[in-house]
Amino acid sequence: MGRHSLPDQYGAGGSDPRPRARRRSAAVATVLVLTVAGGTAAAVQGGLFSFGSSCQDDPVRLKLAASPDLAPALTTAAERARDQDLTSDGRCVAVTVTAGDAYKVADTLLAGEKTDVQVWVPDSDVWLRRLESGSGTAEVSQVGNVASTPVGMAMVPAAAKSLGWPDKTYGWLELAGAALRGDSLRLGAADPAHSATGLLALTRLSSAAARVEGGDTQAAAMMKTLSQRITDSDGQALGTLPRDASGAEQGNPKRNQALVLSEQAAFTYNSSADGDAGLDLFYPEDGSPRLDYPYTLVDRTGLTTDESRAAIRFLSYLREPEQLRLLQQHGFRTSDEAVPDALVTKAGGSRPQPYTEPATEPAAQETLQEALGTWTITVQSARITTVVDASSSMAQKVERTGRSRMDVTKASLLRALATFTPEDEIGLWDFSTKLDGDRDYRVLVPTERLGARVDGGTQRDRLSAAFSNLAPVPDGATGLYDTTLAAYKAATSSYAKGTFNALVVLTDGVNQDPGSISRGKLISELERLTDPARPVPLIVIAVGPDADRAEAEQIAAATGGSGQEVSDPAQIHSVILKAIVAAGARAAGQG
Structure with missing residues (x-):
């Protein structure tokens, strides 16, 4: 005993x-x-x-x-x-x-x-x-x-040697860029929505991209390429590697030569591999996140x-x-202080790869959510119309920056635009009382594919210019209710099957149009237009101290969407991503 x-x-x-x-x-x-x-x-x-x-x-x-x-x-x-x-x-x-x-x-x-x-x-x-x-x-x-294991990038030996393993080290952005450049090296991963390994690596990639000029667009392009080779789990990802050590399958386009993988998964794979069929493991020099069990x-x-x-x-x-x-x-690792060399060697690690470096600090929940939101809208093509408040109150200064609400909103929207791919469909409306005759709204850019050629450029070019030209209307008030209903009718009537459809409305105040429909009428009309088989969640973002979060939530809930609140317009980008991934998860659950 x-x-x-x-x-x-x-x-x-x-x-x-x-x-x-x-x-x-x-x-x-x-x-x-x-x-x-x-x-x-x-x-x-x-x-x-x-x-x-x-x-x-x-x-x-x-x-x-x-x-x-x-x-x-x-x-x-x-x-x-x-x-x-x-x-x-x-x-x-x-x-x-x-x-x-x-x-x-x-x-x-x-x-x-x-x-x-x-x-x-x-x-x-x-x-x-x-x-x-x-x-x-x-x-x-x-x-x-119980234990821990770092996350890195494993490769078949020929691929690793072509990148200078083990002597050359890379950061996450460089490593992903090298692995996703053309068809010379095929990189696979488990779906970040289902895999902590995939999500933690994706978050490190996104964080690294944020520090580089144009990095958002670069990261989105990498994600789009990577999304073509994802599996549902880490175990399934290992099944995409070549099945023999001879190299005969290296040219098989269905087989990956590199994987986002934990050290433990590489250890297990190498322990059962024959001869030289094991994997070599890169430990990114800007830090390996870890699974912490x-x-x-x-x-x-x-x-x-x-x-x-x-x-x-x-x-x-x-x-x-x-x-x-x-x-x-x-x-598995059981201590931060002592990393057994035999464990690392079996996993495919070798000096000078930085495998003894401490794991990176856990990412904040907001950072994880933003990375997952970017992934969601990158992997699944989206059709999203954005409706922006252009009432005079948008000219008020944001204390933190000294810039107007509209200027900060535009910058945040342009940042969000960079995360969408050419296959996504994005449009833009603005609204204020009596903006277009008796109407409180106008269509600035119809919702079309970002890669579509229009007016000598692309839809993305046209949207970027339209975002940059948004301006508050002098003496304009907030015509929220009529605008929301009109935009939702347009979004549901142009529903695109097989994509993520949504309507995003940003407002810094409550409805100020005395001639508009009532809130109760708006909600009942939204409920009537909502079809679970063709979901178009409404995402209402209340910007600043004068907006009504409770009203935003009530209106959005009628469509299965969500109401959000930001005190600073600079937060709009991350809030949109958070709302999109939440709406996408609900839609998947209903499907």
């Missing part, structure tokens, strides 16, 4: 980035350690160790859902724990491990559906943050981390005391030297 140490820290991989989880873990560890300090006799009396009968007679049963890459190691650890009679308060801990894609578990929890698992170990805390920022009622509580209690308030304590007990068991070695044998 084995004896096992109680938890003394939150988990593998250094300090917990989530302060409240760290505080809770410390408190749990302190209580349990003090229990041990009470002496062996007290422990026996309290039932921590059982000598008279088998603890297997009445075990605490836990179901644990783990990321597919981690599940084999945790399954072995759970079997060892049963063989060694791991106990919690005198009862055996019986853990059953199942593999489950993190995005599927997250979607289940976001939908408020019941799950029969008590512990969830996804590959990244990006899924926990998605739950926190979502509208679901899922209750999860991170109490530690958070150990999470699901529906914590619904767990029994025995279940909660047993779950913490199993986490402490995973911190024992024997289990840490097990995790390393499966290609």
Whole structure:
């Protein structure tokens, strides 16, 4: 019968980035350690160790859902724990491990559906943050981390050598650019909407692009190319590599020569590869994000005391030297300070690749959301009409910049425009009372494909000029209701099947046209025009202190869209992306 140490820290991989989880873990560890300090006799009396009968007679049963890459190691650890009679308060801990894609578990929890698992170990805390920022009622509580692994770019040896591996190092933007330049090197990845590996790499690419002039357009072009070679999961991505080491399939256009991949995934692949069929791994010099495998209690308030304590007990068991070695044998890192050379070598790493550099700081949720929003509108062609308030109040200064609301709005819209591809259809209206005869609105640029040739240039050129020429109308008031209804009628009547359709309305005030329809009439008309089979979500963005967020939400909700609020027009770009990815996710769920 084995004896096992109680938890003394939150988990593998250094300090917990989530302060409240760290505080809770410390408190749990302190209580349990003090229990041990009470002496062996007290422990026996309290039932921590059982000598008279088998603890297997009445075990605490836990179901644990783990990321597919981690599940084999945790399954072995759970079997060892049963063989060694791991106990919690005198009862055996019986853990059953199942593999489950993190995005599927997250979607289940976001939908408020019941799950029969008590512990969830996804590959990244990006899924926990998605739950926190979502509208679901899922209750999860991170109490530690199990392991970690950095994300880089793996290549078949011939491709890696052509880029100077291992002596030459690249940043994310350079590496992606080299891999996506023409057809000489085919790069694949798992869908960032379904893969933390893909999303973290995409976010690093987007952040790097933001620091380069014209980087937004460059990143969007890379994403469009990459989107042609994505798979649903990391495991499926590995299946796109050449199937032999001879190089016979290197010219096969259906086979990738490079993948966005975690070190652990490359380790596992190389461990089973024959001869020279393994992968070489680039670690980007501007930092590798990492998968951090958070150990999470699901529906914590619904767990029994025995279940909660047993779950913490199993986490402490995973911190024992024997289990840490097990995790390393499966290609995971268990410490930030010591990176085993054998692990890196098997994964395809080699000096001077910066594989011992600390992982980059976790990206902010807003940064992740913006990257995913850009990906969403890049991968799926979009048809979006933007309607901009041109009332006189848009001439007011934004205190932070000293520029007018309209000038800052235009700059933000031009930045957003750069993320769309030539296949996307974008149009522009503006509105103010009596702007076009008795109408409060006018069509400045009809909604057409950005790559379409018009007037000696392209639709993108025409839109860029129209955005730049937007100007407040002197003495103009906000004709919001009539404009919104007219624009929504136009958007629904010109619905494009197979693309993401949306209407974006930006306003810095409430409706000021006394002759317009009422808010109630507008909402009822929007509801009448809305067709779930042909969704056109309305995204209303309330800009500045005079706009009404509650009204924006109420109007947009009638179409399945969303109301947003920004205090600074410079935030419009990221808010549009956030709203688009949310609307796209809802539309996918309904489909």
